[in-house]
Amino acid sequence: MLDPFCGRGTTNFAARMLALPTLGIDSSPVGVAVARAKLVDSSPRSILRAAATILTDVAEPKDIPQGSFWEWAYAPEVLQSMCRLREGLMANAKSPARTALRAIILGAMHGPRTKGAPSYLSNQCPRTYAPKPRYATAFWQERGLRPEPVDVLDVIERRADRYFAHRLPKPIGAIRLADSRERSAFARLGRRFRWVITSPPYYGMRTYIPDQWLRNWFLGGPSAVDYSQTGQVTHASRAAFVSDLGVVWQRVSDVCLPDATLVVRFGAIQDRAAAPLELLCESLGVAGWEISDVVSAGSAGDGRRQADHFVRGRSTAITEHDIWATRRGSGRGWLPQRWPCWPRRCCKHKA
Ligand SMILES: C[S@@+](CC[C@H](N)C(=O)[O-])C[C@H]1O[C@@H](n2cnc3c(N)ncnc32)[C@H](O)[C@@H]1O
Known part of the structure; x- marks a missing residue:
């Protein structure tokens, strides 16, 4: 096919x-990175291990984007973790676990705030497309919506369980x-x-x-x-x-x-x-x-x-x-x- x-x-x-x-x-x-994850065999354990390894290896990311969009979109520690994962995956995303991890983060990067444990890393956002920075910043500022600290590994773990726990x-x-x-x-x-x-x-x-x-x-x-x-x-x-x-x-x-x-x-x-x-x-x-x-x-x-x-x-x-x-x-x-x-x-x- x-x-x-x-x-x-x-x-x-x-x-x-x-x-x-x-x-x-x-x-x-972006499409290709997500599609590739649909053709790998991995497990929640190896995906979580891949994430933890990168976070240990990349202690200080070289590149953290600056500006009001980024300050309002993500809590500082969340943006830091994202940048560390970004750097690690840019250097190497070849293994099935890393391919899966990359797609999981892409899926979790922006979306609505939900009741209970957060499913997304961002401040209140659309899920399917990224908002334009000026519009989004004004939206958050007008409503006093501050980005919340999110446990990045927890979000990854829950998503890995949802998508990679079953044998396909x-x-x-x-x-x-x-x-x-x-x-x-x-x-x-x-x-x-x-x-x-x-x-x-x-x-x-x-x-x-x-x-x-x-x-x-x-x-x-x-x-x-x-x-x-x-x-x-x-x-x-x-x-x-x-x-x-x-x-x-x-x-x-x-x-x-x-x-x-x-x-x-x-x-x-x-x-x-x-x-x-x-x-x-x-x-x-x-x-x-x-x-x-x-x-x-x-x-x-x-x-x-x-x-x-x-x-x-x-x-x-x-x-x-x-x-x-x-x-x-x-x-x-x-x-x-x-x-x-x-x-x-x-x-x-x-x-
Ligand atoms: C309607 S979407 C396909 C959606 C897909 N069925 C899915 O499940 O996500 C059309 C796709 O065509 C891709 N596209 C546009 N021009 C292209 C080209 N010249 N070569 C390859 N892909 C192209 C776009 O990047 C987009 O992902």
């Missing part, structure tokens, strides 16, 4: 649970940090894929990297919001977006078996793109994929959809679809001749 836009590795983890070999590719360092099927596969538009991202695979299950960037969503600036800092990135779009599919224009996706679908096709099936979950911010399905299908068509089915996956709004992470602060919803496709010539697909009939078609399933 191949996912050329694997993000945090949801599909790769599903493949692992089904004992399928899997490859995930993503150009976001042996992982078969890898996660690559790469740009899926590049041929090199698919080099030296040694296998061809029968299933491609993926979810490319939603049209109009350009904030995958800046939204994760705080987690990206933990991985060695800058201590300020990173607005760069390096390695990301372009949203500069509709045509450029279709062309970029087309390149990825072509690369994917090159490493697939002739009877491969591609399933794409796709959506768009509605006020930005009137016809997301048309756009996605166009990109598949140029790369030789034919549609075999389109199924509505519902709309954002219940808090559980992938799209719910993207719509914050926007008045419009995101509608998601699952598009099934096969390689041209397999005899299982069809190419719609008239795009305007898409919205009706998508729910009638080839009526």
